[in-house]
Amino acid sequence: MAFSQRFIEEIKDRNDIVELISKYVALKRAGSNMSGLCPFHNEKTPSFTVFPKTRSYYCFGCGAGGDAVSFVMGLEGLGYRDAVEYLANRAGIPMEDEGEARPRDEVRRDRVIAATTEAARFFYTALVSPQGASAREYLEKRGLDSLTVRRFGIGYAPDSWDSLARHLTSKGFTPKELEAAFLCRTGKNGKLYDIFRNRIAFPLIDPSGAVLGFSARRLNEADERKYVNTSDTPAFKKSKFVFGLNIAKNSQEGSLIMCEGCMDAVALHQAGFSNAVATLGTAITSEQARLIARSASTVYLCYDSDNAGKSATLKGIRLLGEVGVNSRILNLGEVKDPDEYIKKYGASAFKRVLADSSGQIDYRLKEIAANFNLSIPEEKLRAFDRMCEYAGSRQGRAEREICAARISELTGVSFTAAAEGVERKAHLASRKTVKEQETKGIQEALGFGDKVNRDRVRLPAATMIEERVLGILLVRPELYSTVSATLTEDSFLTDFNRKVFALFREDLEAGREITLSKGGALTPEELSRVAGMQAARLSVQDNSADSLAAYIKSLEREKMKADYDADISARGVAALEEYIAKLKKDKKSEDGNNG
Ligand SMILES: [Zn+2]
Numbered sequence: 001m002a003f004s005q006r007f008i009e010e011i012k013d014r015n016d017i018v019e020l021i022s023k024y025v026a027l028k029r030a031g032s033n034m035s036g037l038c039p040f041h042n043e044k045t046p047s048f049t050v051f052p053k054t055r056s057y058y059c060f061g062c063g064a065g066g067d068a069v070s071f072v073m074g075l076e077g078l079g080y081r082d083a084v085e086y087l088a089n090r091a092g093i094p095m096e097d098e099g100e101a102r103p104r105d106e107v108r109r110d111r112v113i114a115a116t117t118e119a120a121r122f123f124y125t126a127l128v129s130p131q132g133a134s135a136r137e138y139l140e141k142r143g144l145d146s147l148t149v150r151r152f153g154i155g156y157a158p159d160s161w162d163s164l165a166r167h168l169t170s171k172g173f174t175p176k177e178l179e180a181a182f183l184c185r186t187g188k189n190g191k192l193y194d195i196f197r198n199r200i201a202f203p204l205i206d207p208s209g210a211v212l213g214f215s216a217r218r219l220n221e222a223d224e225r226k227y228v229n230t231s232d233t234p235a236f237k238k239s240k241f242v243f244g245l246n247i248a249k250n251s252q253e254g255s256l257i258m259c260e261g262c263m264d265a266v267a268l269h270q271a272g273f274s275n276a277v278a279t280l281g282t283a284i285t286s287e288q289a290r291l292i293a294r295s296a297s298t299v300y301l302c303y304d305s306d307n308a309g310k311s312a313t314l315k316g317i318r319l320l321g322e323v324g325v326n327s328r329i330l331n332l333g334e335v336k337d338p339d340e341y342i343k344k345y346g347a348s349a350f351k352r353v354l355a356d357s358s359g360q361i362d363y364r365l366k367e368i369a370a371n372f373n374l375s376i377p378e379e380k381l382r383a384f385d386r387m388c389e390y391a392g393s394r395q396g397r398a399e400r401e402i403c404a405a406r407i408s409e410l411t412g413v414s415f416t417a418a419a420e421g422v423e424r425k426a427h428l429a430s431r432k433t434v435k436e437q438e439t440k441g442i443q444e445a446l447g448f449g450d451k452v453n454r455d456r457v458r459l460p461a462a463t464m465i466e467e468r469v470l471g472i473l474l475v476r477p478e479l480y481s482t483v484s485a486t487l488t489e490d491s492f493l494t495d496f497n498r499k500v501f502a503l504f505r506e507d508l509e510a511g512r513e514i515t516l517s518k519g520g521a522l523t524p525e526e527l528s529r530v531a532g533m534q535a536a537r538l539s540v541q542d543n544s545a546d547s548l549a550a551y552i553k554s555l556e557r558e559k560m561k562a563d564y565d566a567d568i569s570a571r572g573v574a575a576l577e578e579y580i581a582k583l584k585k586d587k588k589s590e591d592g593n594n595g
Contacts, residue, residue, distance in 0.1 A: 003084060007096040008515055011084060014091035017055045017068050024075055024294065033538070039075060039294065040064040042324040051538050054475060056516055058528075058535035065531025069517035070524065077240045077287065080520030082109045107180035112235040115173045115181040116203075117211045122167050123155025123201045132156040135200055138219055142263065143343070148270045151247065153203045157196035157216055165192040182213060182230045196228060202262040204230060204280075205246045212236040215243065215262045215280055227261070229280050239285040242292060244269070244277040251275040255298040257330075257354070258284070258316065259338060260309070264302070267339035271347045276338075283312040286319050293323040300357055302330045302338050314367070317360045328357040361403055364390055369410050384411050384421065392425025400426060452529045455494035462558040465551055466497040471537035472548045473508055474530065480508035482545050487552055493562055500530055 018034055021027065027034040027050060038048035038059040047061035058065035064074065072083040088095050126132050127149070135156035139149060148154075157164070165184045169175075175192050178184040184192045199216035206212055213230025230236055244265045248256055251274040259265045259278040268276035275296075279288055292299060301316050303309035317327040330353055335341040342350050358366075365387055372383035384407065391403030404419040411418070450456040456463040469487070473480055480487075492498035503521055507514050516527055516534075537543050568579075 003096050003519070007093075008084075010093055011087050011091065012055060012068060012515070014093060015068050015087045017057070017071075018050055018052055020068055020087075020090075021050050021057060021071060038062060038064070039290070042293070042322060044324075049535065051535065054514070054534055054538065056531050056534060058531045060535070063528050063532055064524075065516075065528040065535060066524070067516040067531075070527050073517075074524065077237055078109075080517065082234075083517075085110065107177050107234055109234045111173070111177050112181040112233050113210050113212065115168055115177055115183060116213060116230075116235070118168060118171055118173075119164055119181075119183050119214070120153055120155060120201070120203045120211045122164055123157055123196075123203075123214075124153060125155075126158050126163075127154065127156035131158055134219055138200060142267060142339070144266065144270050148266060151269070152244075152266055153205070153211070154266070155201045155203070157194065157199045157201045157214075159198035161193045161197070162191070164194045164196070180233060181235075182233050198223070199228065202243070202266070204236065204241060204243060206241070207246050207249055209246060210235070212241070217263060227280075237287075238280055240287040240291065242277050242279060242288050245291065245295065248275045248277050249295040254296060255300065256292060256296040257300045257302055257338070258292075259302050260304060264337050264339050267342065268350075271342045271350065273347075273350070284316045284319050286322070289316075289319040289323045289325065292320065293325050296325065298326045298328060300328050300330055300354055302332070304336065305332070310367070313363070317363070321360070327360045327363075328354075329360070329363040330354065330357050361391075361394070361399070362406060365403070365406055365410060374411065380411055384413055384418075387411070388418070388421035388425045391422040392427075392429050394426075452525050453494055453496040455496065459493050459558070459562065462493040462555065462562065463497070465555045465558060466492055466494060467533045467536070469548065469551045469555060470497060470500055470530070471533035472543045472551070474504070474514050474534040475537045475543050477504075477508050477514055478511040479545050479548055481511060483548060483552055484509070486556075491552070491555055491559065493555075493559060496526070496529075500526075 018027065021034075021036075025036040025039050025048065027036040028046070030049070032053065034050040034052070035046045036048050036050075037043055037046050038061055040048075040059060041062035041064070043061050048057065048059045050057045056065065056067050057071060066074070068087060069080065069083045072078060072086050073080065076083070076086060078086060085095055127135055139154065144154070162184075165178065168178055168183065169192070175184070175186060178192065179186065182195060184194055187193050196214060196216045198219050200219060202215045202217070203211045204213040204215060213233065213236045215227055215229045217227055218225065229238070232238060243262050245256075247269065253275040255275055257265075257268060257273055257276040259268065259276055262278050262280070265276040265278040277292075279285075284292075299316070299320055301313050303312050303316075313329060317329075320327050330338075332338065332341050332353065335344060338350065341353070368386050368390065369383055372379040372386075374380045374383060387403075387407045387410070391400055391407060394400050394403060400422050401419060404422045405415060407413065407422070408415040408418040413421075453463055487501075489498050489502055492501055500522075503518060504514055507518075514534075516522075516531055522530065
């Protein structure tokens with residue numbers, strides 16, 4: 001294990017799990033536990049539960065579970081070590097030197113953030129100095145005032161090969177750190193040079209205020225690349241980052257305006273829309289969608305009307321829908337982007353665009369219509385069919401009726417016929433899902449698809465008993481001393497549960513509280529499974545020493561049965577014959593004794 005027991009205990013003591021999770025999830029008291037809407041999947045009724053007793057959490061809906069460290073890993077997208085560091089910083093505990101745990105040449109996340117933060121300061125200073133004149137001129141032309149520039153920390157990467165490299169080296173950063181931070185590269189001549197040159201630098205700041213990287217726009221239109229963005233570093237993952245969320249999350253709108261680039265988002269802020277954000281690169285990822293779902297229930301998608309923009313819009317609707325966020329689609333007509341729109345027509349006109357934005361249903365139906373030539377009857381019929389199919393996939397009868405009305409308007413087919421078409425498709429779709437669910441249910445009961453414990457399909461009963469034994473021990477580790485004589489690694493039939501037992505035995509022997517994320521030894525799926533065993537026992541009353549002993553007894557019986565089966569199959573038919581012969585002999589001698 002990388003960190004000492006004492007250090008991990010301190011991290012747990014100083015980061016109250018309820019208080020930590022409350023920062024992300026609105027929790028309500030439920031008996032001795034707390035519950036809320038799961039941050040790992042989309043749900044309308046809470047199945048996410050926090051257990052103060054074991055300082056763990058578990059979602060009875062999607063099966064995500066773990067402790068404070070794994071929670072931070074999941075929601076902040078960090079590795080084990082960085083999550084521990086995050087919690088240490090949060091509680092003001094100095095990091096423990098973890099010795100050999102980290103390869104010597106690996107650059108640490110906090111060094112990357114420190115270098116990037118210093119670079120942002122350097123770029124801002126350059127912007128307000130004489131060398132930043134052309135950059136200031138550009139920003140003025142785009143209508144940004146000094147307040148907006150300061151709020152976003154916008155800066156200027158000077159037109160020089162190595163001014164940033166020299167500055168950061170003088171501040172004690174090593175070439176290795178500057179390369180890992182995506183700020184500098186080493187040239188063929190062995191010298192460091194700057195990656196961002198003669199560009200407007202937009203700092204990429206996460207919701208906690210940490211500077212993680214830059215999106216840098218060219219100043220010279222002859223430069224090949226319009227934007228140079230920080231690629232993934234130990235501190236930054238592009239697919240998990242939303243630009244402007246650090247400011248937009250404080251807006252009272254309850255909605256976000258999603259733009260294509262940083263410049264668009266900043267321009268909207270300047271015009272008074274403090275809820276504008278952007279992704280780097282066009283389409284939204286599922287990780288970004290989850291992040292967005294934490295601060296908004298509606299997102300206005302504001303992408304270009306070209307093909308790339310359209311497919312990004314469709315993908316955004318789908319991914320946001322999966323996390324329960326409503327999409328609305330902005331129509332800017334002939335105008336390219338929101339910035340240009342506001343320059344041309346003003347902020348209040350843009351407000352009207354927001355109000356007039358079409359919902360996802362309307363957008364989708366119009367998209368389908370646009371793919372067909374509706375003046376040709378056959379094409380119209382096919383379009384009608386596709387629209388009904390889409391409408392039939394919507395949940396809720398009222399929603400489907402609204403769709404039918406719209407389909408009738410778009411195609412000229414009567415409302416009655418459209419409504420019938422939609423309901424027919426809805427019926428087909430529901431039959432398909434029922435069938436799929438039945439198959440899935442049967443397979444799950446048989447243990448198919450259990451990727452964590454692959455022995456479940458072979459040993460369903462034993463797996464279940466093992467989970468109860470482990471569950472009780474994870475809730476009441478002090479009970480282990482009462483059964484340590486009978487319970488060993490050999491008692492377990494399934495590899496996974498044996499591994500779990502071995503992993504926590506040290507804690508069990510000491511009779512102390514279990515640390516689920518122990519040294520990052522388990523994958524998130526494995527950790528969730530263990531949290532699930534614990535949660536199952538926390539939800540029942542009887543976790544007594546007696547029931548633990550009883551479960552261990554039945555596990556012994558399962559073990560004997562399995563050993564016997566293995567024995568028979570190994571020795572084959574001959575063994576079976578021998579066995580029958582033995583039975584007969586026993587019977588005879590018994591009869592003889594009686595006679
Ligand atoms: Zn969940």
